[in-house]
Amino acid sequence: MISVLAAPTNLGLRPPQETSVPGCAKAPEALREAGLHSRLLARGARDEGVVLAGRYVDDLATGSGRVRNQDALIDHTMRLAARLGALLERRRAPLVLGGDCSVLLGAGLALARRGRYGLVHIDGHTDFRHPGNSSRYASVAGEDLAAAVGLHLPALSDIEGLAPYFAPEHVVHVGCRQDDEALAEAERVLAMVVPASRWIGDPAGALDAIRGIVAADGLDGYWLHVDVDVLDPAFMPAVDSPDPGGLDPRQLTALLGGLAADAAGAEVCIFDPDLDPDGRYARLLTGIIAESLGDLGRHVR
Structure with a gap:
């Protein structure tokens, strides 16, 4: 059964403007207010509380060889x-409500301690920036997939000597746009990349x-990472980096619904309630999650 766990962190994001902090840490409670918890609990889920993050201080120093908020993030x-x-x-079956995409590191570490797991990384961006391909690495929410497959700073990618948390040959990315700056590298490194246009054109x-890769023999299961900026901003503008060319709610629901029952767990990230003053996007996201992830982990034994 599903266990809903809040992880209201914004540590992996750049500040939206000087002296301010990102609003993604408010997402779990905004979704609760929109009715997500009551809908899931009515189906047998449990509310497992919260894992609070440390203070956001934007302590990045140029040339430091660190990422912002690194100690608190670890x-x-x-x-x-x-x-x-x-x-x-x-x-x-944990359902983690972020927060920003840095929560993938917590999931990856937990799973690497247990065995060998696949990953379906659903995101409007590859999140594949790392020290090997950019001097601009700094914010883990845009670098989480690179860290999860062992390409980032060892302090992030190799906690407890468990790098990579997900072996690249067991990882599929879904949802980036064709102009993603790291698309070519992600295609070389990962088992498969499915840009948003491909999913829209041939979902079946x-x-x-995807299932052939992450549900392969020899794996102990797979995890779902969902950054809601995979949705087109026409439907979900309440994210920090909206890009056109994304999925519509029906398409995302179909994608998640086709994977949820066999997944070990999932996380939903990047929704920013500060950009949703009347709550309409929280209600939309609540509907998508309740419909598509309501059977999360049902087939896992």
């Missing part, structure tokens, strides 16, 4: 991994190919 990763590990040990074929 601390949150460790505590989130511990909570997720305990839930997985009880055969629960893409789903079969």
Whole structure:
């Protein structure tokens, strides 16, 4: 059964403007207010509380060889991994409500401690920036996939010597736009990349190919990462980096619904309630999550 765990972190994001902080940490409670928890709990889910992140201080120093909020982010990763590990040990299916995409490191660490897992990384961007391809690395929310497959700073990518948390040959990215700056590298490194245009054009074929990779023999299961900026900003503008050419709600629901029942767990990231003053996008996202992830982990034993 599903265990809903809030991870309201914004540590992996750049500040939207000087002296301000990102609003993504408010997402779990905005979704609660929109009715997500009550809908899931009515179906047997459990509310497992929250893993709070440390203070956002934007401590990035140019040329430091670190990312912003690095110490607090690693601390949150460790505590989130511990909570997720305990839930997985009880055969629960965690549904992590971020927060920014840095929560993938906590999930990856928890799963790497247990065995070998695949990853479906659903995101409007590849999040593949890392020290090997850019001097602008700084914000883990745009670098989480690179870190999860072992390409980032060892302090992030190799906690407890467990790099990579997900072997690249067991990872599929879905949803980037064709002009993503790291698309070519991601296609070389990962098992498969499915840009948004491919999913929109051939969802059935893409789903079969995805499942063939992450549900392969020899793996202990797979995890779903969902950044809601995979949606086109015509439907979901309440994100920090909206880009046209994304999925519509029906398409995202179909993608998640085709993967949820066999997934070990999932995380939903990047929704920013500060950009949703009347709550309409929280209600939209609540509907998508409740419909598409309501069977999360149902087939996992």
